[in-house]
Every structure is written in C-alpha cells, then in structure tokens.
Amino acid sequence: MKKYNGYLLDLDGTIYKGKEPIPEAVAFIQKLHDQQIPYLFVTNNSTTSPEKVAVRIRDMGIPCEEKYVLTTSMAAASYITTNPYKQTAYIIGEDGLKEQIRSAGIQEDDEEPGFVVVGLDRQVTYDKLAKACLAVRNGAHFVSTNADNALPTEKGLMPGNGAITSIITVSTGVEPTFIGKPERIMIDQAVNMLGVSPENTVLIGDNYDTDILAGIQAGLDTIHVETGVTSSKEAALKSIPATYSISSLSEWNI
Amino acid sequence: MKKYNGYLLDLDGTIYKGKEPIPEAVAFIQKLHDQQIPYLFVTNNSTTSPEKVAVRIRDMGIPCEEKYVLTTSMAAASYITTNPYKQTAYIIGEDGLKEQIRSAGIQEDDEEPGFVVVGLDRQVTYDKLAKACLAVRNGAHFVSTNADNALPTEKGLMPGNGAITSIITVSTGVEPTFIGKPERIMIDQAVNMLGVSPENTVLIGDNYDTDILAGIQAGLDTIHVETGVTSSKEAALKSIPATYSISSLSEWNI
Numbered sequence: 001m002k003k004y005n006g007y008l009l010d011l012d013g014t015i016y017k018g019k020e021p022i023p024e025a026v027a028f029i030q031k032l033h034d035q036q037i038p039y040l041f042v043t044n045n046s047t048t049s050p051e052k053v054a055v056r057i058r059d060m061g062i063p064c065e066e067k068y069v070l071t072t073s074m075a076a077a078s079y080i081t082t083n084p085y086k087q088t089a090y091i092i093g094e095d096g097l098k099e100q101i102r103s104a105g106i107q108e109d110d111e112e113p114g115f116v117v118v119g120l121d122r123q124v125t126y127d128k129l130a131k132a133c134l135a136v137r138n139g140a141h142f143v144s145t146n147a148d149n150a151l152p153t154e155k156g157l158m159p160g161n162g163a164i165t166s167i168i169t170v171s172t173g174v175e176p177t178f179i180g181k182p183e184r185i186m187i188d189q190a191v192n193m194l195g196v197s198p199e200n201t202v203l204i205g206d207n208y209d210t211d212i213l214a215g216i217q218a219g220l221d222t223i224h225v226e227t228g229v230t231s232s233k234e235a236a237l238k239s240i241p242a243t244y245s246i247s248s249l250s251e252w253n254i
Numbered sequence: 255m256k257k258y259n260g261y262l263l264d265l266d267g268t269i270y271k272g273k274e275p276i277p278e279a280v281a282f283i284q285k286l287h288d289q290q291i292p293y294l295f296v297t298n299n300s301t302t303s304p305e306k307v308a309v310r311i312r313d314m315g316i317p318c319e320e321k322y323v324l325t326t327s328m329a330a331a332s333y334i335t336t337n338p339y340k341q342t343a344y345i346i347g348e349d350g351l352k353e354q355i356r357s358a359g360i361q362e363d364d365e366e367p368g369f370v371v372v373g374l375d376r377q378v379t380y381d382k383l384a385k386a387c388l389a390v391r392n393g394a395h396f397v398s399t400n401a402d403n404a405l406p407t408e409k410g411l412m413p414g415n416g417a418i419t420s421i422i423t424v425s426t427g428v429e430p431t432f433i434g435k436p437e438r439i440m441i442d443q444a445v446n447m448l449g450v451s452p453e454n455t456v457l458i459g460d461n462y463d464t465d466i467l468a469g470i471q472a473g474l475d476t477i478h479v480e481t482g483v484t485s486s487k488e489a490a491l492k493s494i495p496a497t498y499s500i501s502s503l504s505e506w507n508i
Contacts, residue, residue: 126378130412133404137411149425150387157391158384163425171403171417 001244001253002221006196007032007039008187011053013206013228015041021060022227028249033063037254042190042203044180044210046073046119046145046161047094070193072145073097075186076117076179077104079143086114090135092128092164093119097145112138118168118176119145120161129167136172146180148210181205182213187220202243208235212242225249255498255507256475260450261286261293262441265307267460267482269295275314276481282503287317291508296444296457298434298464300327300373300399300415301348324447326399327351329440330371330433331358333397340368344389346382346418347373351399366392372422372430373399374415383421390426400434402464435459436467441474456497462489466496479503 009015015025032039041064043053050069057064073093077100080089088109089101097119101108106115116132136142147162165176179185191198202221205211206228212235215222224235224242232245246252263269269279286293295318297307304323311318327347331354334343342363343355351373355362360369370386390396401416419430433439445452456475459465460482466489469476478489478496486499500506 122380124380126376126413126418129417130409133413133417134410149427155384156388157425159380159387159421159425163383163387163421164380166420166424167413167417170420171411171413173403 002202003254004202004221005037005200006191006194006202007037008190008194008201008203008215008220009039009041010181010203010205010207010211011041011043011045011057014204014211014225015057015062016060017228021062022248024248024250025227026060026062028252028254029062029064031254035254038194038196040068040070040190040194042070042181042186044072044146044148046071046076046097046180048096049099050074070186070190071096071100072180072186073100073119075189076119076143076145077101077106078189079177079179079185080104080106080115080117083141085141088113089115089117090131090140091117091119092121092124092132093117093145094121094123110135113140115143116140116168117143117145118161118165120151121164124164129164129171132168133171136168136174142168142172142174142176144176144178147178147182148180180214181210182217184214184218187214187218191218191220204249206230208238208242212238215242216240223252256456257508258456258475259291259454260445260448260456261291262296262444262448262455262457262469262474263293264435264457264459264461264465265295265297265299265311268458268465268479269311269316270314271482275316276502278502278504279481280314280316282506282508283316283318285508289508292448292450293322294444294448295323296435296440297323298326298400298402300325300330300351300434302350303353304328324440324444325350325354326434326440327354327373329443330373330397330399331355331360332443333431333433333439334358334360334369334371337369337395339395342367343369343371344385344394345371345373346375346378346386347371347399348375348377364389367394369397370394370422371397371399372415372419374405375418378418383418383425386422387425390422390428396422396426396428396430398430398432401432401436402434434468435464436471438468438472441468441472445472445474458503460484462492462496466492469496470494477506
C-alpha cells in the first residue's frame with residue numbers, strides 16, 4: 001500500500017448508505033482529519049449546495065467543512081469561467097446549480113446564452129427543454145453536470161440528469177460536455193483544490209463506472225471499496241481495474 | 255411505371271408544404287379520386303384527430319374524408335388492442351393520442367398499466383416522465399408513436415417525440431416499440447385499411463429516412479417525390495433506393 005498525501009472521496013456508498021454512515025468510513029476520515037491529510041468529497045449531485053452537503057456529513061459524525069466539498073454544480077460553474085465564450089447561461093436545474101452559476105458571475109440568459117447548462121431538474125418542462133434545444137442549435141456550448149441515467153428514490157428509480165440531458169442531445173445531435181464522474185473535469189478541479197500532486201492523490205469510491213473510472217481518466221490511483229454499488233468480483237473483471245480493491249476502509253492504512 | 259391499385263401518401267412535403275398545398279399533388283389526388291383508386295394519408299402526427307387532418311386537407315381543395323387518414327395515435331391504439339397484455343395505458347401525449355386510446359376501449363392507469371404510450375406532449379413534465387419510467391421498470395410494455403427527433407416550428411426546431419421518448423429509454427434501458435414511420439407497424443395497418451394487396455400498393459413520400467424507409471420495411475414499392483426533405487441526389491445515394499424517384503407528382507401516370 002502506497003502512502004498518499006491527498007484523498008478524494010465519493011459520498012453515497014463510500015461514506016454513507018442513504019441516511020446511514022458507514023462506521024469504517026467514519027473512523028477512516030477521522031484519522032485523515034487527525035493526521036491533517038487533505039481530503040475532499042466529490043459528488044455528482046448538482047441540486048444542493050456544498051454547505052448543505054457539509055452539514056449532512058458533519059451530522060453523521062464525520063469531520064467536514066464546506067471547503068472540503070466539490071459538487072458538479074461548482075465544477076460546472078468553474079468550467080464555464082475558464083472558457084473563452086460569452087459568460088451567460090440558460091440553466092435547466094435546481095437551486096444548487098443556479099446558485100453556483102450565479103455566484104461565479106455568470107448571468108442567466110434564455111435567448112442567446114453562451115452556454116446551456118443542464119443539471120437534474122425535477123420541475124423540468126417541455127418549454128425549458130425547447131429553450132435549451134433552440135439555444136444549442138444557435139451555437140450555445142452545451143454542458144451537463146453528469147450522465148447519471150437513474151435517480152434512486154423511495155418510489156423507485158426516477159429519470160436522472162443523463163436522461164434529461166439526452167432529450168437535448170437526441171433532438172439537436174449535439175453531445176454535451178459532461179462535468180461529473182466518470183469524466184475527468186471535476187476530478188481535475190478536485191486535485192487542484194486539494195493542492196496535492198496527482199501522483200500523491202488517490203480517489204476512493206464504490207461505483208466502478210462513475211468513481212473509479214473518473215479517477216482512472218484523471219490519471220489518479222484509485223481504491224475501490226465494496227460498500228456500495230460495485231462488488232469486488234465485478235470490479236476485478238474490468239479491463240482496467242482499480243489500483244486497490246478492499247472490502248471496507250478499515251483495511252486501508254494511511 | 256407499374257400500375258398500382260392502392261396509394262399510401264405522406265402529408266407534409268408530399269401533399270402540402272406547411273400551409274400551402276402542392277399543386278401537382280392536388281391534381282394527382284383528384285385523379286385518384288375520380289378514378290376511384292383507393293388512397294390513404296399516413297401521418298406520424300399523434301397530436302391531432304383524423305377528422306381534423308381530413309378537414310385540413312379538404313380545405314386545400316384535396317378530396318379527403320376521415321376514413322382516408324391514419325395517424326400514429328390510431329395505429330398505436332390499434333397496436334395495443336391486438337396485443338395480449340393488460341388493456342390499460344399510462345399516456346404521455348396530447349388530445350389526439352388520448353382520444354384514440356380511449357375510443358379503442360383502453361383505460362388510463364398511471365399506477366400499474368399494461369402499456370406506457372408516448373406521443374408528442376408539449377406539456378410534458380418531470381412528473382409525467384417519472385411515472386412512465388416507473389411503469390416501464392415495473393414491466394409495462396413501452397410504445398412510442400414515432401421517433402422524430404425534431405419538430406419544425408416558427409421559432410425553430412423543437413424537441414420531437416423521439417427526443418421525449420429517449421428520456422425513458424435512457425433512464426430505464428428499455429427500447430420502445432415505435433409505431434410510426436420509418437417502422438412498418440403503421441404501414442402494415444394502412445395496407446389493411448386500404449384493402450389492396452401489398453404487391454399492388456405503393457407508398458409516396460418526400461422524406462427518405464421516414465416515408466420511403468417505412469415503405470421498404472413493409473415490403474412495398476415506393477415513390478420518392480422531390481418536393482420536401484430529401485433531394486433526389488440524396489435519395490439516389492441510399493443503399494436501398496426508392497422504387498421510383500420523381501420531381502413532382504405531375505410526372506406520375508396512374
């Protein structure tokens with residue numbers, strides 16, 4: 001086991017399951033905190049604020065501040081500001097996305113925006129999707145927070161942001177730039193925020209197809225933990241496996 | 255030129271362009287009518303009734319009755335009644351679709367329907383899409399009126415029914431049965447309605463990728479007419495070309 005100087009961590013399935021913290025993960029993060037090893041929680045959730053994420057994690061007994069959280073909404077806003085196109089956006093999304101776009105100084109514009117940004121919006125309508133399609137056809141840069149197709153809820157699997165995004169992709173023929181896992185854009189930003197070199201940073205997650213793949217695509221070492229979506233059997237069958245695969249975070253020595 | 259005993263005809267781009275009738279098509283259909291050669295208008299439009307379509311065509315000076323029209327909504331309702339599954343449906347769509355489903359004796363059910371039927375719905379919401387996804391995941395048979403990705407409007411190209419349908423496909427991983435062109439289901443029904451053998455029936459349309467392909471898939475001879483979407487150059491490049499390609503219907507001798 002290599003010693004890493006920085007840790008990127010997934011949330012659901014890695015740190016908690018639904019509303020229940022995973023005890024081994026709680027103990028592990030407490031150790032990182034005590035030894036002052038930098039860590040950052042990286043989430044594909046675009047609907048909430050980093051502040052609310054931090055509160056939720058702290059309420060589970062896990063040391064966390066707002067600055068230890070990177071959401072796809074933050075990453076999308078940051079991505080836009082580093083691009084040379086008109087800094088206006090038509091947004092399909094909930095408060096978490098709109099707040100981040102706004103606080104990055106990007107004006108909303110539903111007529112001739114520089115960007116169309118799509119995040120999970122449980123109030124999405126035909127009218128919103130039509131505006132997005134027209135703007136993309138008029139040359140707006142098409143950005144989507146993540147490609148998650150299904151959203152687990154108490155009622156069952158609802159349409160995720162990847163499914164909403166597909167309406168615009170299918171209708172216009174234009175593929176979006178996806179910001180979240182498994183793409184590397186958000187992970188590259190996370191490494192920058194952490195302030196540790198990529199060689200000395202490791203990404204920990206339970207879902208091979210989002211977390212681990214994102215780490216691999218960003219050139220990081222990865223730790224697959226079997227407390228969520230992907231079993232260790234499934235993970236071992238992948239053509240590029242995670243650097244390490246463990247049952248729980250109690251097995252990992254920092 | 256072969257003599258055919260029955261004609262299937264597309265509407266927009268073949269008989270009229272937007273609100274303007276195509277004079278050669280008007281004269282052609284008058285000849286069919288005068289010579290009592292059976293013809294049927296076959297449309298991917300699911301939002302309106304066959305009665306309204308017939309009125310619209312008649313107002314252009316073209317002989318047409320309600321019984322000369324087959325819409326994807328009629329074809330979808332008919333398709334459902336010939337299947338052995340529970341005769342209830344959760345419907346995403348406008349009045350034209352709901353009326354046809356209802357008048358075919360299929361009850362609406364948004365909890366445990368036998369079918370999920372999707373047609374163009376300019377009032378579609380996340381809630382409707384979520385209900386459709388849950389029903390499809392629970393085993394409802396997934397039917398979509400057509401796969402048209404874009405809807406031409408005065409404002410530009412809006413999301414078509416194929417784009418709306420893709421949300422459910424992408425989220426659930428289940429492919430729908432498409433009823434309309436270029437699939438053969440509606441065309442097979444049209445041939446039955448016409449009462450002429452397929453060998454003696456020809457399909458006329460302007461759009462290779464919907465009309466002509468539908469005819470080919472249904473085993474019919476086809477006439478591509480260059481008054482709409484596909485140019486004769488483009489049509490000639492297809493691996494399976496139309497049986498005939500003409501500039502306008504004035505070139506066709508019945």
